[in-house]
Amino acid sequence: MKKIYIIVLTTVLLCGCNSFLDVTPKGKLIPNKVQDFDELMGDPLNVSAAYPLMEMCSDNICMKEDYLTYYILSDNGKAYTWQEEFYRAEEDDMTWNGAYSIIYTCNLVLSEVPGINDGTDAYKAQVMAEAKVNRAFYYWFLHSCYAPAYDPETASTDLSVPLVLEPDLNAKVSRTTSDKVVAQILKDLKDVAMDLPEKSASEYHIPRVAVYGLAARVNLFFGNYDAALENAEEALKLNSELLDYNTFRFNDESNPYGGVDNRPDPEYSPEMIMYRSSAYSSILTTSMMSPELLEVFDTEADLRYKFNFTTLGWDGEPSGDPYPAILPDLDYNIGVPEMMLIKAECLARKNDPEALNILNTLRKKRIAADKYADLPQVSADKLLKVVLEERQRELAFNGVRFFDMKRLAKEGIYTRTLTRQFEGTVYTLEPNSNRYMLPIAAKVRLLNTNIVQNPR
Template identity: 75%
Template sequence: MKRICNIALAIILLCGCDSFLDVTPKGKLLPEKVQDFDEMIGDSRNPSSINPLAEMCGDNLYMTEERLTGKMMSEQGKAYTWQEEFYLPEEDDATWNSAYEIIYTCNLVLQETPKAKEGSDADRARVMAEARVNRAFYYWYLHSCYAPAYAPETAAADLSVPLVLEPDLEAKVKRATSDKVVTQILEDLKNVAMDLPEESISVYHLPRMAAFGLAARVNLFFGNYDAALENAEEALKLNNKLVDYNTFSFKNEGKPSGGINNRPIPRESPEMIMYRSTSFQSILSSCCMSPELLDLFDTDADLRYKFNFTVLDRSGKPIDEPYPLFLQELDYNIGVPEMMLIKAECLARKKDPKALNVLNELRKKRIATDKYTDLPEVNGDKLLGVVLEERQRELVYSGVRFFDMKRLAKEGIYTRTLTRQFKETTYTLAPNSNRYMFPIAAKVRILNNGIEQNPR
């Protein structure tokens, strides 16, 4: 049945009809039961369609001019240098398209599940809750890429992304303002957690803690710190497991890329709150860590440096790059460490010294046991700085750094102007620059001339 549902959905998308009920392809079974929509919302593509292009825009990366020469005409090179356009007029924007494809599925499930055949009320509620959480996630991601940092005082005027809440493939929708998109994200996450089971039936379905975890993340980015703290704590009640990096070891010390003993893959991690994955795992293959990121690590004691980065190639020889390479696959899960860091940040914003206790609990699983010491006590505004540095170390290449830079620049906390050089041209990203927003691809604007381009 799952294969049939996927085929039917693909046909629907190609037909361009207003609703899947408008066409019944001969010989194909369209979804009509609650179980069908359950399988649709549990499809492996739903958590795995994130395009990680935002990684290229952030300050965790460095690309040599030689490497950049080969990438400069691609979307990766254009994003790395924050150019006017990321895509040629005939090219698709994978960030935009992938997210809206999943949003379409969510809208279809939400529209049709209430009148679907068979299934209990609890099953219907669970399926619809999953659709709402997934829709909230992808709208958060789109908003984070294409809109300015959220600010309540300007949200009614700031443009975000088109807000499509029905499965209408022909809709010509203009960009909604940030206040409307943010309100919808929060509305989708409101009171859905209890409709989800404590444990999901597969990694592609959502457990209860996923709703709390995503609510914690989005409320942090929208400046709702009390709500973020409350939701992070609810998520941690359901899962507070931490993987101990002290149990890790290389399968071959001389060839770190050969694998790490005892390290779970992201899809099976005990730390997982909400499974998310990226559609472009190789995006960092031309990049090394930035010198600024390297300076944040105690390279002798911090096992996150030891097991996440390397200065050796696959054959065990020293790399030619000036800075270490990323060793692991991208982990885009919302996890226990992020919940702890959200909790610590919210406490630090209240100047509550218990924020350090949260950080120390995490660091005990990340710092070599024989070199571990608690963080020194700090007070006032310095406390938040300590938390944010730990957040950058722990959540490196997890899909949030560029968005962190954006929100913290809006607050006046992140004040760096980034520069990147290619031949005779210097590219810059200043705090609160319009370059913190992705440009809307030309192909999107051509297909819908009501879509307004972001200022550059």
């Protein structure tokens, strides 16, 4: 597809400026047609600004001390040990900056497109719908990173992130309360699905099914389980295709790092509902799977373990590491498996045994055929636990685990206290700790003193 980059958003230091973020548009070409804004919405940058630092905070990974020695002064090492600050005073916060860059673009589109004389009303509505969906995704991401777990009883006082709905880089904004941010996310996703085509022009554009998929995800995290169930079912009506891991084969059985035959790249996966990636998708290369993640896998039968983790080194010999290495890069797609798991969780919360049937449908494509057996029936009080374990296995590095830990800790379901050690210092993450909120970088707070730090 032809790409025209009309406006380039770049990270710069706004010296002496009180802007809420460190991005400014520059470039000489100004869009003046709907097609220009359409192509702006099709920019690959729009799908890849979710900086994955929160992966280092989750219970899915483990880092050896020799690697941690190298990374302890970086944002990776600081996030892994849940430190008070992740960045030095002069360092940019890529989680914050990347998301707000895309939000600026979306705000620009929503501000300018209605006044353009060119293009049909339907075309304008499509481009604006894409902007709303992208904005909703990145506000959900920012809220999940920097705000406490959503609680309707405290949402009117809990601080989330600045809610900026105009393309104004110089606005002296403050952090907005969670109720307002959540309301805007849901508003952006309401009644826009039919403005989008069933099949998008490219993976970087947004198809209709993506609206239902994203709405299912955000409603799950906000505790709106009936809405999450309804949207997941709508998404599955449009796409219910699953990859069969029984068809996967290593290109070289003696070297799992050589890739997997028959496994498509995430952007071409038939399971994809909304394509998302990360600009730093290789963040896991210095990490191993954690013992907490390892314990939920049947390592003999589960093909997700076989094709995503290995105890071999690059030379094909046993690595000697205490836990398996992680093979693939991050896959941040919202996909069919996630919709099935959302549906199963919502049903499990109603004590509906149909949740197990959904899990079995998924597992038949994930467990070795000669070792497969349906999940045993469980009592209603254990059903949710079974679903959540399947969710951890399937979505291990899909960008939601740390956020799951946060929301489930708020419910009293996730009760584990994590500990990590480095050079004699023990770092801990307790349930409902303030460390479940990422710190807002000193540079962001310096540029705009209206923004207050998260409690640590």
